[in-house]
Amino acid sequence: MDEFSHLLGQPRAAQTNKARYGVRRLAAILAVAIILVFAVVATVMFRPWTLPARTALRHGDRHTESNVDRLVEDPTAKGEKVLVELFVMSRCPDAVKVEEVLSSVVKSVYSIMDVQLNFIASLNPNATFGADCKHGDAECRGNIDELCALRHRSDLPSFWRFLLCLNSHIEDIGSGDLSLKCASGAGLDTAAFLACSEQNEGRSLFKQSAENAQFARVSTSATVFINGKPRCVEDGDWYDCPGGHAPGDFIRDICAAYKGSNPRPSICAQYKPTTLVVDDGY
Numbered sequence: 087m088d089e090f091s092h093l094l095g096q097p098r099a100a101q102t103n104k105a106r107y108g109v110r111r112l113a114a115i116l117a118v119a120i121i122l123v124f125a126v127v128a129t130v131m132f133r134p135w136t137l138p139a140r141t142a143l144r145h146g147d148r149h150t151e152s153n154v155d156r157l158v159e160d161p162t163a164k165g166e167k168v169l170v171e172l173f174v175m176s177r178c179p180d181a182v183k184v185e186e187v188l189s190s191v192v193k194s195v196y197s198i199m200d201v202q203l204n205f206i207a208s209l210n211p212n213a214t215f216g217a218d219c220k221h222g223d224a225e226c227r228g229n230i231d232e233l234c235a236l237r238h239r240s241d242l243p244s245f246w247r248f249l250l251c252l253n254s255h256i257e258d259i260g261s262g263d264l265s266l267k268c269a270s271g272a273g274l275d276t277a278a279f280l281a282c283s284e285q286n287e288g289r290s291l292f293k294q295s296a297e298n299a300q301f302a303r304v305s306t307s308a309t310v311f312i313n314g315k316p317r318c319v320e321d322g323d324w325y326d327c328p329g330g331h332a333p334g335d336f337i338r339d340i341c342a343a344y345k346g347s348n349p350r351p352s353i354c355a356q357y358k359p360t361t362l363v364v365d366d367g368y
Contacts, residue, residue: 166346167200170336171311173304175206176228177221177260180320182253184308189246190333191340194353196242198344203236204298205229206307216293224260226292227283228252231265233291234282238275248272310336313343 170188174181192199207217207226215226232249239245251268258264262283269279282288299305310318317339318327329335334357341354 166344166348167198168340168343169202169311169313170199170340171202171204171314173204173206173299173302173307173309173311175220175225175307176232176252177225177256178307179256180322181308182256184310184318184320185246185249185253187331187333188310188336189250191336192242192246194333194337195340195351197351198346198348199242199340201236201242201245202298203229203233203295204302204304205233205292205295206299206305207292207296209293209296209300216289217296226260227262228259228265229295230288230292231260231279231283233295234279234288235265235269235272235274237287237291238278238282240273240275244273248274312336312339 170191172181172184172188174184192201205219207219207229209216210218213226214223215230217226219225219229232252235248236245239248248268248271251271252259252264255264265283266276266280269276282291302311306319306321308320309316310320316326317329317336318331319325320331324331327335329339337353338357338359341350341357342359344350344354
């Protein structure tokens with residue numbers, strides 16, 4: 087009997103040892119899996135992610151983004167037009183003065199020029215519109231409305247009609263009612279304009295325009311650049327305007343700077359280039 091029991095006990099012991107080995111093996115596998123999970127989690131949490139740097143698009147940059155996030159168009163890449171940049175604030179009397187002078191310029195040579203608005207403001211992610219404006223949030227809203235009108239214009243003269251309409255009621259710039267009235271009167275696509283001004287597109291345009299002003303190191307409203315080079319400043323009075331600041335002076339310089347293949351407007355024949363004109367800037 088004892089011998090028989092001894093013989094029976096051997097396979098049972100083997101099975102027990104095998105089971106114990108299986109348990110130890112499973113525990114080792116689980117331990118390794120847990121260590122790997124913790125390693126992956128730690129890598130994700132503490133890896134020093136690097137966000138792609140966003141370079142402010144400034145006057146004349148040829149490489150702009152191609153989707154809704156393409157915040158600033160490059161007019162010189164379309165039709166080789168002369169780029170006129172305004173560094174302004176929408177409720178600034180000096181900006182209104184410059185824009186009034188340029189209204190005659192736009193009427194005369196809009197076919198060979200384009201305009202970029204760069205608004206002077208201090209970027210602040212906690213501000214209502216993403217920046218602090220000198221004349222308050224109403225100005226920030228006015229900046230956005232002007233950028234959206236420029237983005238969704240049918241042509242440059244229609245945008246300028248919108249701009250002059252706003253400027254004629256400078257104390258109300260930033261009012262949605264005034265902006266909508268001016269957009270409709272100027273013949274803009276009001277649906278596209280409202281969608282831009284009331285949603286993220288307008289704020290993104292505003293943020294980029296403020297970055298452009300900072301990149302160019304311009305803090306005075308109103309400052310005019312032509313093809314990426316300073317041309318004139320109006321700040322209580324005109325200065326740094328070696329080529330003059332009358333409408334004809336700007337027309338002359340834009341005509342001289344135009345290097346495109348399309349014919350110049352006939353008015354260009356009335357102006358002779360001077361040594362002060364701004365070249366293409368590249």
